[in-house]
Amino acid sequence: MMLNTSWKNDWSLLKDSFQQDCQFHSNHFKYCLAHPNEVQTTVLEDIIRLGQNSLMWKEENYRLNTVNVDEYRKKIPIKRYADFIPYIEREIDAKGGVLSCSPVMRWLKTSGTTGSAKKVPYTQHWMNHYRVPAIKAMWSTYMHHCPEMLSDPYAVLDMQTVLEEPSEFIKGLAYQSISNRYPRLDKNDWTPPWLNAPWFVSGMPGSHEERMYHRLRFLIGKPLHFISTINPSTLISMWDILLSQQERLINDIHLGTLNGKKLFEPNATLAKQLTSILNTKNISFKDIWPSLSLFSCWVSASAKLYRPLLNKILPGVTQIPFMTCGTEGVVTIPVDESLTSQPLAINQAFYEFVPAEVDMSDVLNPAQSTNTLLFNQLETGKEYHLIMSQANGLYRLATGDIFRVEGFEGNVPRLNFIRRDGIFHSFTGEKLTEDQVTEAISTFSQQNNIDLGLYMCGPKWAHIPRYVLMLETPSDLSVSNDEIAEKIDGCLQKVNIEYASNSTLAIIQYT
Amino acid sequence: MSTTTKEIEFILIDQVRLAAHKWIPTEIKGVVFYFHGLQSHGGWLWEVGNLFASNNLAFICIDRRGCGMSEGERQIIPPVNQLLLDYTLAISHCLNKLPKSVPINLFGHCLGGSILAALLNYKGFTIKFDSVVFCSAWLGKLYSTLNEKELEKIRFDKSDELWDAGLHAEDFTSDSRYSVFIDDDTLATRKLVSRSRKHLLDLEEYYLGSNWNCKKPVVFISGTDDTVVDLSSALSVFQDLTAGKGTIVHLPTSKHYLFFTEVKNSLVNWVSYLTVSKGNIHCV
Numbered sequence: 119m120m121l122n123t124s125w126k127n128d129w130s131l132l133k134d135s136f137q138q139d140c141q142f143h144s145n146h147f148k149y150c151l152a153h154p155n156e157v158q159t160t161v162l163e164d165i166i167r168l169g170q171n172s173l174m175w176k177e178e179n180y181r182l183n184t185v186n187v188d189e190y191r192k193k194i195p196i197k198r199y200a201d202f203i204p205y206i207e208r209e210i211d212a213k214g215g216v217l218s219c220s221p222v223m224r225w226l227k228t229s230g231t232t233g234s235a236k237k238v239p240y241t242q243h244w245m246n247h248y249r250v251p252a253i254k255a256m257w258s259t260y261m262h263h264c265p266e267m268l269s270d271p272y273a274v275l276d277m278q279t280v281l282e283e284p285s286e287f288i289k290g291l292a293y294q295s296i297s298n299r300y301p302r303l304d305k306n307d308w309t310p311p312w313l314n315a316p317w318f319v320s321g322m323p324g325s326h327e328e329r330m331y332h333r334l335r336f337l338i339g340k341p342l343h344f345i346s347t348i349n350p351s352t353l354i355s356m357w358d359i360l361l362s363q364q365e366r367l368i369n370d371i372h373l374g375t376l377n378g379k380k381l382f383e384p385n386a387t388l389a390k391q392l393t394s395i396l397n398t399k400n401i402s403f404k405d406i407w408p409s410l411s412l413f414s415c416w417v418s419a420s421a422k423l424y425r426p427l428l429n430k431i432l433p434g435v436t437q438i439p440f441m442t443c444g445t446e447g448v449v450t451i452p453v454d455e456s457l458t459s460q461p462l463a464i465n466q467a468f469y470e471f472v473p474a475e476v477d478m479s480d481v482l483n484p485a486q487s488t489n490t491l492l493f494n495q496l497e498t499g500k501e502y503h504l505i506m507s508q509a510n511g512l513y514r515l516a517t518g519d520i521f522r523v524e525g526f527e528g529n530v531p532r533l534n535f536i537r538r539d540g541i542f543h544s545f546t547g548e549k550l551t552e553d554q555v556t557e558a559i560s561t562f563s564q565q566n567n568i569d570l571g572l573y574m575c576g577p578k579w580a581h582i583p584r585y586v587l588m589l590e591t592p593s594d595l596s597v598s599n600d601e602i603a604e605k606i607d608g609c610l611q612k613v614n615i616e617y618a619s620n621s622t623l624a625i626i627q628y629t
Numbered sequence: 630m631s632t633t634t635k636e637i638e639f640i641l642i643d644q645v646r647l648a649a650h651k652w653i654p655t656e657i658k659g660v661v662f663y664f665h666g667l668q669s670h671g672g673w674l675w676e677v678g679n680l681f682a683s684n685n686l687a688f689i690c691i692d693r694r695g696c697g698m699s700e701g702e703r704q705i706i707p708p709v710n711q712l713l714l715d716y717t718l719a720i721s722h723c724l725n726k727l728p729k730s731v732p733i734n735l736f737g738h739c740l741g742g743s744i745l746a747a748l749l750n751y752k753g754f755t756i757k758f759d760s761v762v763f764c765s766a767w768l769g770k771l772y773s774t775l776n777e778k779e780l781e782k783i784r785f786d787k788s789d790e791l792w793d794a795g796l797h798a799e800d801f802t803s804d805s806r807y808s809v810f811i812d813d814d815t816l817a818t819r820k821l822v823s824r825s826r827k828h829l830l831d832l833e834e835y836y837l838g839s840n841w842n843c844k845k846p847v848v849f850i851s852g853t854d855d856t857v858v859d860l861s862s863a864l865s866v867f868q869d870l871t872a873g874k875g876t877i878v879h880l881p882t883s884k885h886y887l888f889f890t891e892v893k894n895s896l897v898n899w900v901s902y903l904t905v906s907k908g909n910i911h912c913v
Contacts (some may be wrong), residue, residue, distance in 0.1 A: 168634070171634075171636050171638075172636075173637055211672045211698065211815075211816055212635075212637055212650070212671075212672060212698065213635070213672065213675040214635030214636075214637075214652075214675070215635045215636045215637035215650065215651075216637065219634045219635055219636045220632070220633070220634060220635060221633055221635040221652065221675065221678065221679050221682075222635075222675070223679075242632070242633060242679070243632055246632070247632075287806055287809065287810070289672070289810055289813060289814065290673075290675065290806065290807065290810035291675065304683070
């Protein structure tokens with residue numbers, strides 16, 4: 119049975135409205151960037167409107183007489199996620215009305231990178247008025263940089279969204295990642311033209327490898343212009359699977375099959391072309407898809423370590439960032455190609471900042487009062503803790519993320535995610551952070567013109583304690599381990615003064 | 630873009646705070662007051678509340694005293710007068726915050742249907758309404774299934790032992806997502822303190838044998854079969870109460886909790902239309 123191609127009709131029907139809708143939200147975001155004070159007040163009004171009749175506000179006595187930034191900061195304490203848990207547990211039963219007065223549609227599951235997975239309420243209001251508009255504004259930027267992406271139903275490979283039947287539920291509501299947008303919750307939910315494309319729909323294979331193969335099978339030989347993903351590792355994985363499954367892929371293309379089913383016209387010419395391409399040295403995705411002109415993924419913090427590898431598999435293809443966001447909310451929305459910073463998503467939340475050098479445990483101590491900074495009180499080059507009030511009921515949430523201000527878009531700061539707060543190690547008070555190790559390795563890489571990959575670094579207790587660094591290097595590297603260790607050690611001493619003063623204690627070991 | 634708000638308001642009645650779950654659309658074209666059954670509570674209505682609100686109907690469920698998020702002694706059926714007073718005052722309180730001129734529907738599910746039937750006979754209930762729905766409600770259950778000896782036993786039971794209502798999730802739904810929810814619901818009522826069962830008898834006595842002579846449309850809705858309710862028995866009482874003038878609608882399912890079946894949307898849309906049209910609805 120040949121493949122049903124009715125999804126192409128859906129694509130044609132959705133294409134124009136999708137483009138217009140994205141453009142609308144992009145224009146709105148740009149308006150917001152030009153009127154940031156007014157917009158932050160509007161967002162705060164909305165948050166208060168939805169919060170003031172919630173059980174949490176009533177029971178915690180968060181009475182606000184007016185929508186006033188100072189009163190809001192005075193009456194409502196800064197909290198960590200853990201402080202919300204008693205109310206989240208009640209919200210699980212009520213599904214709206216406990217944290218905020220909007221129906222909870224599903225629970226978002228965090229990756230749990232800094233502890234057990236969280237439960238973030240995905241409310242109807244938050245989805246319709248914040249999260250989905252943010253994606254649309256971002257896609258408008260993508261369209262601006264790659265207008266061809268709507269020229270053909272096969273022009274976009276969207277891997278930032280997945281559609282998977284949820285497998286976990288909490289008292290009736292699905293518990294899934296933010297990137298899983300299945301099922302559509304209402305007519306305002308994310309509806310790209312490729313919604314029903316066979317490499318996007320919920321019937322895709324469950325395993326990562328098979329899913330990726332599925333995408334490759336459908337898109338090879340097609341005029342692909344844009345690949346979008348969140349994590350750069352997805353692109354690397356796609357490349358690995360292309361190489362490891364090439365025989366199967368060529369055979370399937372030749373026979374017109376997928377998993378033994380004849381779904382396509384047999385294509386001996388394309389199979390031959392692919393064979394030829396894959397037998398050539400130093401190939402890239404650009405050889406597979408000559409039309410490819412843009413790709414998006416995260417580029418900040420440790421994600422930038424992927425750049426050398428991405429340059430190899432996507433040479434000459436423009437990179438554009440994915441929004442800086444977590445399950446808890448959006449922080450920046452890309453408006454241009456800059457890989458170093460993007461403007462604060464001024465219409466997505468009410469944002470507050472605390473200088474990074476301040477200990478957040480002091481800020482969270484109810485006995486102490488800390489004056490937070492607003493978006494218009496930040497300075498270029500400085501780093502800040504982020505505190506966010508989102509319209510899903512997590513008010514004044516200390517996110518644990520630290521951002522650096524790289525400049526301004528009008529009056530709105532352009533931010534770069536630097537690191538998680540509190541993720542460091544000390545032997546003797548050096549507080550060595552992931553960001554500092556990354557910076558030292560990047561400096562070494564640039565100074566010595568060596569493409570380095572990912573790394574892992576950890577403390578090793580011994581008579582003389584030290585750090586152990588495992589680092590991906592080119593196979594033909596002629597520099598010795600000791601030499602690399604010495605040089606990276608030198609770079610670390612420059613970025614961390616305390617480390618420098620105790621550097622006799624800390625030795626880099628290269629593996 | 631319309632926005633639904635979901636609020637929980639605690640209403641203080643006789644020193645007990647009753648939880649009212651409210652789904653309120655931006656534009657309100659009608660109001661549905663939902664009377665939950667023995668086991669369920671407002672926490673079961675997350676999808677239905679949103680669906681009614683998307684049809685521009687405010688949807689309100691008051692957790693019965695001792696149920697769901699309401700305060701009060703658990704696993705107890707309150708005395709009838711208390712029960713009817715609770716609903717009368719709570720509904721009245723909620724209506725004060727809603728537009729005055731919109732049509733009102735009263736919707737009782739299962740035991741909630743029995744409570745609603747009694748409420749319609751309660752002199753203190755003077756709230757104007759426009760339509761009534763009994764959904765999968767076994768009206769007159771005890772009197773139709775128990776002999777006089779068994780009824781007497783309930784009437785004079787002073788035991789604090791728990792009586793198991795024998796409710797099974799698989800009778801309510803065939804969808805595993807919902808049956809897991811029912812089984813895991815820590816707020817559900819599955820057993821009753823035996824001495825309070827006499828209040829169920831009082832409830833039935835409150836409406837059995839009466840004739841409402843109700844000028845408003847009254848509808849009985851159920852599946853084509855029901856794994857919990859003897860439909861012929863329930864419909865016989867319904868016909869008596871409405872003097873044969875009520876409407877009967879069967880939807881294609883055999884499960885008891887229609888909102889956890891594939892007929893959910895049809896039911897919501899049908900009741901929405903009934904509510905807004907005040908019963909000027911043509912059934913084929």
